[in-house]
Amino acid sequence: MVDFSKRLNKKKIEKKVNPIDIYETVDRKSDTGPLRPAQTEILESWYNQRKEERDLIVKLHTGEGKTLVGLLILQSVINSNEGPCLYVCPNIYLVSQVCAEAEKFGIGYCTIGKEGIPNDFISGEKILITHAQKLFNGLSIFGINNSFTKVGTIILDDSHTCIDTIKDAFSISIDKKENTNLYNSLISLFEDDLREQGEGSFLDITYGNYDTLLTVPYWSWYDKKSEVLDILSKHNGDNQVKFSWPLLKDSIEHYTCYITSSKIEISPYYPNVNDFPTFSKAQHRILMSATTQDDSFFIKGLDFNINSVQNPLVTTRQKWSGEKMIIVPSLIHDNLDRDLIVTKFSQASFKSFGSVALVPSTRKAHQYKAAGAVIADSQNIVEEIDKIKNKNFEKLLVINNRYDGIDLPDEDCRILIIDSIPYFNSLSDRYEEVCRPSSEIMNKRIAQKIEQGLGRGVRGEKDYCVIIIIGSDLVKFIRSIDSRKYFSAQTKKQIDIGLSIAEMTKEDEAEENQNHFNIVISLMKQSVGRDESWKQYYVDEMDSIIDYTTKSSLYEKLAIEREIEKDFLLNDYESACKKLQEYIDKYCSDELEKGWYLQQLARFYYKTDRIMSNDMQKAAFKNNNQLLKPKSGIAYKKVSYINQNRLAKVRDFLVQFQNYGELQLATNEILDNLSFGINSNKFESSLQKVGEMLGFISQRPDKDIRKGPDNLWCGVENHYFIFECKNEVSDNREEINKHEAGQMNSHCAWFKSEYGDNVSVSRFLIIPTKNLSYQADFEHDVKIIRKGKMRDLKRNIKHFIDNLHSYSLPDISDDTLQKLLSEHHLDIEDLKIRYSENYYHKTK
Template sequence: MDFKSLGGGSAADKLIVPRDLFNVLPAKAPRYQYPRDVQADVWNQWFSRRNERDLTIKMNTGSGKTVVGLLILKSCLNEGAGPAVYVTPTPYLVQQVIKEGRDLGLELTEDARSPRVMSGKAILVINVHKLINGQSVFGVGSEGVEIPIGSVVIDDVHACLAETEEQFSIKLVSPAQAYKDLLKLFSSDLEHQSLSGATEITEQEPNRNMLVPYWAWASKQQQVQQILREFVRTFKNDKDKDNKEHKDIALFRYPLIKDHLNLCECVFGEGEAEISLRCLPISVIPSFQSAQRRIFMSATVSDDSVLVTHFDAAPESVQKPIHPESSGDIGDRMILVPQELNPSLTDDQVKEYLKHCAQTVNVVVIVPSKFRAKYWADVAAATLSTDDLQAGVAKLRQGQVGLVVLVNKYDGIDLPDDACRILAIDGLPDVRGRLEKIEQGMLFGSDQVIRGSIQRIEQGMGRGIRSNEDYCAVFLMGRSLTSHLYARNAKSFFSAATRAQLELSEQLAKQFNNPSINDIHQAVRQFIKRDPDWIQASKAAIVGAKYATGQTSHIALSQRRAFNSAVNGDYRDAQSAMQSAVNAEKTDKTKAWLMLQMAEYQHHTDAVQSQLILKEAVRLNPQITPRPLEGIEYTKLPSHLAEQANLCLHHLRQNYPNPNTFILQMNAYLEALIFKPGTAPVFEKTLADLALAIGYLSQTPEGTTGRGPDVLWSLGRQKFYVIECKNGATVDTIAKDYCNQLTGSMTWFTDKYGPTCTATPIMVHPASIIEYAATMHPNARVITTAHLGALRTAFREFAKAVASKPRYGTETEVAQLLAHFKLTEEVFVSQFTVSPRAAKK
């Protein structure tokens, strides 16, 4: 009998309802007997809204997202909305999707030019780089559509966004001629902003970044274009393997932004020039821009603003995501914050504990940088970065490895089951680009920055649970991370299911009283051995967790509208869009940042008004850069203050009603007060904030006006500390230029404060020996590595002591503590600084 003639197989190429389609797939593997309830729920919602161009689907990791996406694309093909493309963040995940699709009995291919794709018979599976690059087979810019896209699924969309953002940026590295030419072109503009800063850029100091003023960038576009075109001509056909990075820029990145250079920002730092955008001109890939259906899939990240700014997704659709009724199908996590449970626990103790655990289970530690990875080097079986990531992950999935460190990798990898039973997130994630680093300095401590950090932390926490049956103990560690979670109430930015798991772990913490590592180990041991009481409590905690509605900030919507208007040459509407964002913003810090962007657009129609807007932005937030052309008037600190103890007590009571919050904040400050390249802005801000915590007043004049010292402390009684921070220095002598900077800052001080006030010049530098032929100010003092360590200890012990007293004690008690820990003006310099010494010939 010929059963094929009955037509059963053809149903899989005709049905368009995804659940029905799933049920009739003739060659799917036995494990796909029935769709999960959450999958059917999502399919039904998508099908009813399938003709909306931009849709977001949110499903927990392990709930069957890949199957959902593949069946949606098969439905689209059957309905005639092809070709269909499934996009993943990495080539490794391409292979996973293809395996899953073939197990379902679907036809898939990696060949973008396959006739089966063009005819709507096969689903194309590619990584995001193949879709979005300057040589994309789909067509770029004026080339038009080379390969059409009818329906596209972007899986793990936030990981794809990171890769896409990288493609839309250019990084020119010294000694490339293009870097030298750009720096020469803008050197005078940087000098006008900050003479010392421009010098540090020229000398490639590791802790300095400077943004080219937007008016200089706009006025020199012709020269910029010439420099970059010459760079492209040089490297486009270069066969030298050593120039792979430059060739990548010439071939794959420059074509994406060449027509939008006038809207770019340019940042110099550490021998690199970065050219990038706040919003991405995704229309340069016309196949993606014109796709009939675009489906963005992700786990439960709460803020989808970046889909608007980077993929130009329709806000009205993004704000109504498709998701299962409940988000309680997430894997099981015990989330512990050891240094919140017991503030006296050190990183070393947690590290040693995780080393012990790694003898029996795989432990994965995600660190923000290579610098932090060095801290784990003595206990790590492997440290993985981009080049060796996939091979290292494969070993974890195959069996016992031990403790493995991942460098700045919070998304795009899977560590299911025994591949990772304990996951640690160590510290706040580092920002990816130089523009982001500059803007983080402008917005330090704002909801905008905190939300971005929490989103990446939550992505990292999801690496260890890849199904609803999976389980993983999660440690959140590092003083900066702990401070963000509790002192800044960042927990509210987590998704509902993660918040529920964190709250359950906090309930568990109430059973502890300053637990030791052994106490914490007992809880982790019971969790890993699958204690039935924990499992019951955990399932009960998340069963009611709901997916949040889509969040797209008013800022993102205004930024996208402004950018699109500017691309079309309508700068007046761009300025109007940013004005709307400014009007809707309540905090001065963020309002000022938005005013900066408004001034950038205003410059194209009214340069004078643009400078006035920028001046007001800097008034609201002194960290805004660049400074207006006419400069910012310096406002002096008062030279006569109340008693130190009185000011200290007032500051603590007003800003930290809860003493535990003060301790967490101080711990975060002290973690930032270290010698580390690339951290100067945070170090300077921290040193200024610590002055307030002990009863002094402070400023960062160079950072806010472009002139003066990095940090200025007012001690009262007409006494000051003029401080230059060189915490990024890595050499064992103080350079001549550093000496000159400190002397120049003292000259600035005398000019601003006159002869009636006195100042002690202080330099923060790991060494106290002056470079041969350099001359230091005769009264100079140095905070060396040892002295900075002593100062951190004094701050920490003072914070613990004063926080232990009801309402921080009395003024007399605070004065006694300040004196005991040598934090008063009378002994501070002798206790925490040393006189510099000249180098021997």
Template sequence: MKKNVILKMNTGSGKTVVGLIMLQSCLNEGKGPAIYVVPDNYLVMQVIDEAKRLGIFVTADKDDYNYSNSKAILVTSIQTIVNGHSYFGMRECGNYPIGSIIIDDVHACMDKITDQFMIRINAGTDAYRELIAIFSSSLRDYNPKSYIDVVEMKDCRKNILVPYWEWQRQQDNVYRILKKYNNKDNSEIYFGLPLLERSLDTCDCIITASTIEISPKGIDLYNISSLEDASRRIYMSATLADDSVFISALGLDIGDMKNIITPENANDIGDRLVIFPKHINSEISEVEIKKKVEEIAKKYNVVILVPSFSRAEFWDEQRERTATKDNIDKVVNKLKSGVHLGKVIFVNRYDGIDLPGDACRMLVIDGLPPLNSIKDRYIQSVAPQSTILLREQVQRIEQGMGRGVRFNDDECCVVLMGDELSDVLSRGKGIDYFSAATKCQYDLSKQLWDLLVSETGSKPTIDQIFELANYSLEKNPEWIKTCKESLATVKYSNEARVDERIVAQRKAFEKSINMQWIDAAETIKMVKDKEDDKRTKGYLCQIQAEYTNKTDPVLAQEILTVGKNLSAAILSPIRGIQYKRTINTIPQAQAISTNISARKLGLNELLVYIDGILSNLCMESEYEKFEEALNQVGVSLGFVCSRPDKETGGYGPDNLWAIDSSKYLVIECKTEATTQTIKKDYCNQLSGSVHWFKENYVYPNECIPIIVHPSKFVDIVASPNENMRVMTEKELTFFRKNLRDFYSTLCHNGNINDINKINELLHIYKLRKDDIVNMYTVKFERKS
């Protein structure tokens, strides 16, 4: 057996048993000590229980005599192996040796490793204040608006990426501060700094009102010396479609990727029937889906996976049926023992929970899994079409879908819902990143949807859609036979599938920690030059510029300028960038028709896309998602829109809509506001944006200033622009509804290229250029 081996097995097909037997074989062969690694302590006990059933000797104690003498397998969490003071390689002497190691559920373990390779410093600490102090003057000059929002106003929804040239320039001071607080009282620094030391000068530093997050461009596992020196390293994962994580996080070579062991076919997993109500009929609401799911929960156990506790409240306002870290073991054990609990909600638990048989007959995936870090959210904001984060999220969705089928004869109905999830899987082609087995089950389920649509018309009801679930819930023999036959034809490839952009970023990172800066930059350039998506290409320019800055700061700024012209969301070069005016010369209806045609979407896909946008156009959305949604909404209405604040590095309004050739809407988004009035600072900010407009757009161009805020009342000490209009929750809700109805009617009639019909519908749904202000904003009022 070679040093690095990848073992892929379907979710629920007995990976734990295979892993334990493989490690026992390694011990029998004299390749000990042996370690079985899982993502968390909850799974440690699962593995130990399985080992006891098999009669394999295991221990959870790294100091156990039987482990150190290769008589028992150590079962532990990934954090025990990978941390800044690991007993398995980070001590000056006396590190525990590893002969053979299995890392089970690799993708989940990688999330935990990424967390370990990150320093988060909380606001209110001395370290936070001292780091802010060394960057304050440069950030204030570079991006005054963001500095005011984050540092002065403590706006919890916004963040600042410290420009790479400033981060590199201040390296000595940064290191002094981190070393000063490198003690057990500051656990994030204590466990993180030793892992980041080699790569600190190319880390990303993102500042928020609550945290400073420092994260590297790659994972450097070299320091975990016992892991590096292990004779056998076996990586076990589900049969997911993308293998890039083995390179990006584990640092394996392409050569290692040839050692992939897979099942011959997919007949070792249970049957999953997938229903996707919103994709089948875009008119169906989430409330309708919820009611049907709760009906089914009266008879069967239904597990609902949600990304956050706030979303859990949609299903369980009193939090009586939501599992927490304190009771999750008890809840899972009750489900497994056959107790009928009905509806159970798990928050952000897409892996590690086994719910076979009647423990889970229906599984609901509600919404996109959350991104793990501030950096991930930053990358999504600057390169939303990047496949890297898309693949990670789709893989987590697939892992979640596997919770309800744990053996060959198991059945589970999977319900997919949520506007963003629908948009990602359908319009974003996320389905293509499912594994072969899941894609097979999805396609087989889709045949049922297609049959239903052809029999009932284009818009099946929620009841008709959920009748399909009975094929799974009632264990229909014909359905099960068809599933088995289809899965038996699925053949797995032992060829690795990797994204060359991820490979390039990994190679560049490895060169950078060896201070081969020119080679690192060139590696990024090669993959950047092949990139088609402009925003992703712009982000790659930023990474290339960062490595280039170590040897040629002037060239680095030139590269960044090129990237800024491709993507307004990345860092602005030091000297700024010439602002390009937003100009609208096309009639509104014509622009709508042209934009629809350019998207090349089917009518149902178009509605899913619009719903995906509108899901973020609400007061509780993250500011970045709200501003981008507002930008996309403007475009979908035929206007020419931009985000000057993002494009210029802190100057101009959040959003700018050119609604005709000389009329503009200057918009500031304050959806995060919690006060009962519009604060003085917000009014001043909008007035500043109006002043910016007058400097950049000469007469006869005119603008109407609008603020999106929960309240229409201004603070008593505020001095708002006399023309200021306000879009409150009431107007925003009305606006969302009319936009949705407009597109629904347009698609229903199939008149997407009929200019006269579009104009007629714009009139009916009050979405013409002058309606935007008149119907969806109100005049501000003074609080008496």
């Protein structure tokens, strides 16, 4: 063998350290071209100006090759003898893709095998490519606390997803079916505490029929922490416990517990990434992020400083990337509702390209399946996506609650349906969403999920896709000025184009009675058929973006929250309480948000001053009754209709909207959520709003004081309406069981104890069946509202609102309102009898 190195000048065999030079010398495949301009710009900026920064965020448009950028940066670090270097993918499925990229471009790498962490990584010779779950778990091969594997530079790809992975690493999720004993042990321990928070809700959980969520009060959790640890320690070898146990066992007091009929989640208030020092103590930490993503959450979730988040490494060459034609059918015409779009596209077949729908729940997915679409679940999702990639485009593919990690470029997806607001997966997120509907933090997280979904079908600069938006809650979110502000500049402009398209179709509509669905088809053809005028219109509009950077007002808030939680974790309770009170005084003007943070303050005080803690919890509950009910001090406030005018109350509801369009959007969302199968909290909230819309004083006693019926309306002449809602019961249920009848009886008895015998009241049970079990009985006159009657009520309310379009909402006369209410069968007497029916008591 010839030793060519002896013939070379020593300087020439020195390793290249400039990533651009590295790219020119690696043994990449012949089908690879030069670096893209955006890649070159990022790499030059990093090498010449930013490589010494400890924390750095790199932002690139989707499809601009951020994986290669990350690999070249790490190879530069290795060539500089500053390894080891770690590339972390958001999930195990993407590891193989990144490895394939490394092979394609001739970059040395290694992975974790049976032998453990490779020596090539430890010695700093090769990049180790792994996934977030491997790094972030209590039994991590990289170690936790003070025993860990040191890293020179670590890159987190798709870093927003990694934040969720870190939270999951700290959390225990106990599935009732898989670990019944552990589930039941915790239920038994906290039964009395949960009953205090809501006896009806606890019974729903016990009987397993509903999607009810209860939270164990922090005071009960703290007082019984030893018992909790004893129960969990007996199961610390179970798969559902063992990966989190090392992180949880010595800090259980900083956790909370959420319970449904199917699972229990134990999760921390503050997932401390510093427990994973391979990441937290790395010499350099680089986060890869899409240009559409808001990086505020890196401050609290990954312990990044504000400066690094405010000054990411971005390309200045492009304001936007890819083409998205957003179509909102319901804004084109009222009859293009969600049900129609679901049915039409589920029955359609597109031969030359793929079509995909993203839905937030299994129940919504089943509607597509019933109409002919294919459903991807956790078992078959890889197989079904492979079919699309292999050009099998026969049916619409429906993906349930997955908004990231799925890439469908070019012909794989030319039509993408985004159906309804995404759901949060964890119980802690669901609880926070219910408690903080007006929160900037929660709305940004929702917007982020939506943007992730919008990006599934457009994966490069030249890629294009038609995106159809359905579901009244999602349409309202993207259309509302209050919530649209949470999107990136690029997405906001794409939404604006979509809203403009809807207006254009109305202006250009030639025939009043034409098939409005054909308008949607025509628009789709203009995108898929590459209509030149559409393409140029889109480019002109997108190029008009002035400020394309993603800014956030959350930076300072999240940094303060992080410091407050750290103080509390370090047992500096006085400092934590003082800082949190200052935070509330400075930032919390919204009542619901103020309540949320007062509950945190009450939790802080519980260790040192329990009287103060209960006072704070009372104040929190007063501001926001979705929060924990305090131990004492809550009294029910009765309602009556004395000196109230129903028509004035109807007008009060109408004038809270700026115009008829806003009223119509809100009404559509309310009525959509007033459906069987919808989450019970959304259903009951919508029923309360319907009461207000129809001029009643409307309450939710079960939520307000954790006693009484789900909904209570008070009408003219002090006539009351009691509603007990069982809308989540299966459509196939044959009868009303003894438990449900007992709940109805209990709530009727509560009403009697509060209001006496001498009031007029109508009692309704909302449930899919009118058959009462032989073993059950009602102690009062109860009527049943089933699907058909509910549908009639919703239709009449919709027609009532539709007929208001020609009026100025503040100026509608009493005569007009009364006439419209009567015409649409919404008078008091109609509501008493028209929308309900008698139950049938089964015999043996």
